[in-house]
Amino acid sequence: MLKNATFRQLAAFHAVSRLGSVSRAASELHLTQPAVSIQLKLLEESAGAPLLEKNGRGVRLTAAGELMAGYAARILELWREAGDEMAAQRGLFSGTLRVGAVTTAEYLLPPLLVAFAGQHPEVKVKLQVGNRDEIVRMLATQEVDIAIMGRPPAELKTTAVAFAKHPMAFLASPEHPLMKQRRPALADLVEANLLARERGSGTRTTLERLYKEAGVPLRIGSEMSSNEAIKHMCAAGFGVAFLSLHTCALELQAGLLAVLPMAGNPLQRDWYAMHLASRRLPQVTSAFKQFLADEGQGLIDAQLRRLAPAAKRRGAARRGN
Structure with a gap:
């Protein structure tokens, strides 16, 4: 047989x-x-x-x-x-890095992947992006070797390491009426057309957990499957958004969006790199995991510093017009 x-x-x-x-x-x-x-x-x-x-x-x-x-x-x-192992015996470091990332993480991963690939030019990168449920499925079915998301999945036994801070916040247009309140509360957002990601996304799960822990009923005003759509609608004054600050660094620095003056806003969470606990990681994936732990936060901070001057110039030009 x-x-x-x-x-x-x-x-x-x-x-x-x-x-x-x-x-x-x-x-x-x-x-x-x-x-x-x-x-x-x-x-x-x-x-x-x-x-x-x-x-x-x-x-x-x-x-x-x-x-x-x-x-x-x-x-x-x-x-x-x-x-x-045979490649390692010949002194080669090669292979395919198969990474799954939630849609919010696609804003911070490119400089990390570029830096890692620059250190290891023989490595190929395969990046798959989806909402949290999709990435969890890809990890479970071994379509990816390592996943980047904001919280390890309870439904899978994984080994996870936090490698960077993940600020999340309620945002609005600077002209939104809630920006003038001294300390808006979660309950004040109920009538403000709360813009949120779709069910199954990590951002939506965090939002639901936040309201549940506060004992405040959550009422979604508008549901969208795209961070970009939420940002544009929020900047246009259509409502209040809950997003990762990594997704809207340019809009914040250009003055198109602002963090609501709420207590505890923004929230500080973590970015995690995780893999199935039962699997032995390929050499290249193990190296990438260590790379994130050692250099992830520094590279993300450097990227934000590079974005800031360009965003301020665009904001100044926009105000001049």
């Missing part, structure tokens, strides 16, 4: 089992759908049992498929580890 199975067949099956779709697996593997289907058929013939069955427009694992999926993941991971 399985004496004729190949790594190509296992890779095709592993991709389909993770993604639930032959077409999505073909896209990830840069193959045609017929090519993936052929590999799946050959593996099923070698296994002597059907591994997949149709499920609407996608596919799902059979009982035999569930068993095979676990072994396929372990075999492919072990083979990748072997490749990393």
Whole structure:
């Protein structure tokens, strides 16, 4: 049994089992759908049992498929580890850094990835961005090796390290009536058309937890799936927003947005880098995790300092017009 199975067949099956779709697996593997289907058929013939069955427009694992999926993941991971170790034996530091990041983190990750890649030019970077639920799923299915988000997921056993501060705040246009109040409270935002991210995002989860802990009913005025949309609507005076300050450094420095003068605003949270506790990290991922712990906060601070002068010049020019 399985004496004729190949790594190509296992890779095709592993991709389909993770993604639930032959077409999505073909896209990830840069193959045609017929090519993936052929590999799946050959593996099923070698296994002597059907591994997949149709499920609407996608596919799902059979009982035999569930068993095979676990072994396929372990075999492919072990083979990748072997490749990393052999490269290390030759004095090479290479591989693919597979990072998943919540949408808010895409504002702070580029300088970190650029700096890391600059230190290790043989490393390739694969970055996937999504809301919190999507990144947790990618981590669980091993589509990414390390995830960047504001809070470790309770639904997965992970090893996490905090590598930078994450300020979050209620924001408004400088001309918003609430900016003139001495100390607005959470209850005052109920009638202010509170702009919030969609359910499943880390920012939304933090907002819901904040109101729950304060014992104040949360009423969302407008829900949006884009930080950019929220920023623009808030700057136009459409309502009050709750956002990570990393997403709106330019708007704050240019005077388009301002932090509401509320007690405890902004909030200080942390950015975490995390991976599955049960997995041995690839060499390149382990190095990136250490890099974030050692240099993450300093690089983020430096990026903000570089942005400040340019934002002030744009703000001055706008006021001059």
